[in-house]
Amino acid sequence: MKGFIFKSLLDFTEESFGLAFVDEMISEVELDSEGVYVTFESYPFAELVALASYVSVQKQIPMEDLLEAFGLYILPELISKHDYVIKDYTHPLDLIEGIEAHIHIEVRKLYDDAELPTFNNISRTENRLEIEYTSQKELSHFAIGLMKGTLKHFNTQGNIEMEKLTHKDKTTKFVIELIN
Numbered sequence: 600m601k602g603f604i605f606k607s608l609l610d611f612t613e614e615s616f617g618l619a620f621v622d623e624m625i626s627e628v629e630l631d632s633e634g635v636y637v638t639f640e641s642y643p644f645a646e647l648v649a650l651a652s653y654v655s656v657q658k659q660i661p662m663e664d665l666l667e668a669f670g671l672y673i674l675p676e677l678i679s680k681h682d683y684v685i686k687d688y689t690h691p692l693d694l695i696e697g698i699e700a701h702i703h704i705e706v707r708k709l710y711d712d713a714e715l716p717t718f719n720n721i722s723r724t725e726n727r728l729e730i731e732y733t734s735q736k737e738l739s740h741f742a743i744g745l746m747k748g749t750l751k752h753f754n755t756q757g758n759i760e761m762e763k764l765t766h767k768d769k770t771t772k773f774v775i776e777l778i779n
């Protein structure tokens with residue numbers, strides 16, 4: 600996973616729990632990188648899991664809640680750092696619908712060895728999107744945080760339902776419904 604994501608996790612942890620806690624985490628968790636991350640470099644996903652697990656255990660926050668909060672936190676950063684990618688979107692569901700065919704394609708041009716998930720758009724009306732997310736990493740709670748962040752970015756409100764599909768491997772279905 601890209602250094603960009605690791606750096607954001609450290610920032611998120613610092614803003615939530617302070618610099619002393621980040622310092623303690625970096626010395627306690629066994630890290631090949633020693634906690635120094637370069638935006639465009641790749642680091643083992645296991646290292647991200649180790650850092651998030653440390654926060655989850657020490658601060659007694661369920662991993663799922665932590666990943667969702669991290670997704671919500673990182674979305675504005677993803678947008679501001681890559682604004683040329685999303686500048687033409689005016690509707691949150693257009694943006695989410697465009698991840699697979701446009702946004703993550705642009706991401707791959709920038710970060711050539713990025714390990715990206717697959718999104719499959721199932722159905723769409725003006726205010727409702729059904730979409731399936733497939734990833735070896737199974738970061739569905741991170742994904743829901745990113746989706747909630749996207750709704751917030753456009754000042755819209757909505758409900759997001761999540762259902763783990765048993766008939767499709769490593770796939771979660773999301774139904775996003777905007778409230779007018």
Ligand code: HEM
Pocket residue numbers: 600601602603604677678681684685694695698702703706710712713714715716734735736737738741742743745746749
């Ligand atoms: C400006 C918009 C976006 C940018 C620039 C962006 C970029 C990225 C980058 C750089 C990664 C990490 C890849 C790696 O480290 O190897 C990533 C992963 C991911 N992105 Fe996006 N992304 C954007 C929007 C979204 C949105 C709206 C979603 C909503 C669900 C999303 C879902 C994910 C997920 C779930 C991952 C984790 C990888 C996995 O699950 O396998 N992204 N994205």
